[in-house]
Amino acid sequence: MGIQISNDSHEVLFREDDLFPMDKLRSPSLIEETQQLERDFGEASFREMFFDGYHIAMGSAQIYQNLHIESTENINAVSLMFLIHGQIDTDMETAGKRRFSSLEHNLIYNPFETENASVIKQNNMEMVALNFSTERFLDLAANNGRVLDGLANKVAVGKAIMLNKNSNQPITTRMLAILDDVKKCEFRGGLKKLYLQSKVLELLALQCEQYERGTELHSTVSKTDKEKIYHARDILLMRMQEPPSLQELSRLTGLNEFKLKNGFKQVFDNTVYGYLNDHRMEHARKLVLEKSVSLTDIADTYGFSSIQHFSTAFKKKFGVSPVKMR
Numbered sequence: 001m002g003i004q005i006s007n008d009s010h011e012v013l014f015r016e017d018d019l020f021p022m023d024k025l026r027s028p029s030l031i032e033e034t035q036q037l038e039r040d041f042g043e044a045s046f047r048e049m050f051f052d053g054y055h056i057a058m059g060s061a062q063i064y065q066n067l068h069i070e071s072t073e074n075i076n077a078v079s080l081m082f083l084i085h086g087q088i089d090t091d092m093e094t095a096g097k098r099r100f101s102s103l104e105h106n107l108i109y110n111p112f113e114t115e116n117a118s119v120i121k122q123n124n125m126e127m128v129a130l131n132f133s134t135e136r137f138l139d140l141a142a143n144n145g146r147v148l149d150g151l152a153n154k155v156a157v158g159k160a161i162m163l164n165k166n167s168n169q170p171i172t173t174r175m176l177a178i179l180d181d182v183k184k185c186e187f188r189g190g191l192k193k194l195y196l197q198s199k200v201l202e203l204l205a206l207q208c209e210q211y212e213r214g215t216e217l218h219s220t221v222s223k224t225d226k227e228k229i230y231h232a233r234d235i236l237l238m239r240m241q242e243p244p245s246l247q248e249l250s251r252l253t254g255l256n257e258f259k260l261k262n263g264f265k266q267v268f269d270n271t272v273y274g275y276l277n278d279h280r281m282e283h284a285r286k287l288v289l290e291k292s293v294s295l296t297d298i299a300d301t302y303g304f305s306s307i308q309h310f311s312t313a314f315k316k317k318f319g320v321s322p323v324k325m326r
Contacts, residue, residue, distance in 0.1 A: 024050040053136030060126045071115040077131040078109045086125030091116040103171045107163035147208040173278035228253045281317045
């Protein structure tokens with residue numbers, strides 16, 4: 001059992017067995033590992049952490065050619081998958097096919113051994129996977145709300161699940177901030193375990209809350225319009241420093257302004273420019289914490305007219321000035 005990677009010509013490029021040691025997943029103490037993979041077909045680097053039925057995997061990759069990945073390893077875990085950047089096509093037994101694109105997430109449980117995925121040639125693919133042993137997930141889900149109860153009932157009988165069967169959900173700025181906290185955690189030992197556990201559980205709660213809120217809204221956004229709204233989101237993020245007007249965004253996406261504003265609110269639970277501002281501030285927060293860029297340069301990079309304007313917006317968003325956060 002393990003993983004096999006091949007190309008479009010069905011040539012096997014890589015094979016490895018026993019990638020997911022269950023004994024590490026059950027370890028009462030924190031186990032941390034880092035790995036680098038350099039091959040003709042691509043490069044990847046990733047970090048893993050195992051403890052008490054939790055597994056956190058974070059990685060990035062450069063893919064030099066189209067790849068097909070076949071996994072025949074039954075890890076028997078419930079997975080929270082967050083694709084920060086890139087594209088992955090998955091094909092899981094009973095759960096079917098699903099494409100993950102940048103800034104999308106879902107919760108998945110595949111009790112069967114066979115799982116396939118395809119990745120196209122791409123740069124800077126980045127993802128985070130948070131896995132629970134089935135025992136840990138069932139323990140956490142017990143009596144914790146309708147969504148988790150429903151998922152737990154299926155996991156308990158070995159039935160494949162996907163939190164949102166129709167489409168992946170958008171990663172919110174709050175989720176991005178928590179994922180960044182996980183990556184940059186500076187605690188050690190038992191305190192690190194406690195901190196990481198709290199962040200993983202917060203992400204699980206946010207996933208379920210987002211899904212529950214979405215089902216209650218009974219969204220009327222069509223599949224075609226939703227694709228255009230995601231395109232609008234991508235344009236906003238690519239042009240974060242000089243964002244388009246609503247009129248221009250409407251023209252670029254082929255949606256009238258009413259559909260754009262209302263659809264955006266339904267899909268992302270935020271206004272167009274509220275969403276943009278959240279992302280600008282989150283990117284700015286990362287730079288503030290890194291301390292390698294001056295506050296003046298950060299303000300300029302993200303389109304603030306002055307450092308005073310930036311400081312005011314930052315404090316309004318995070319409750320503390322950028323100077324004090326540093």
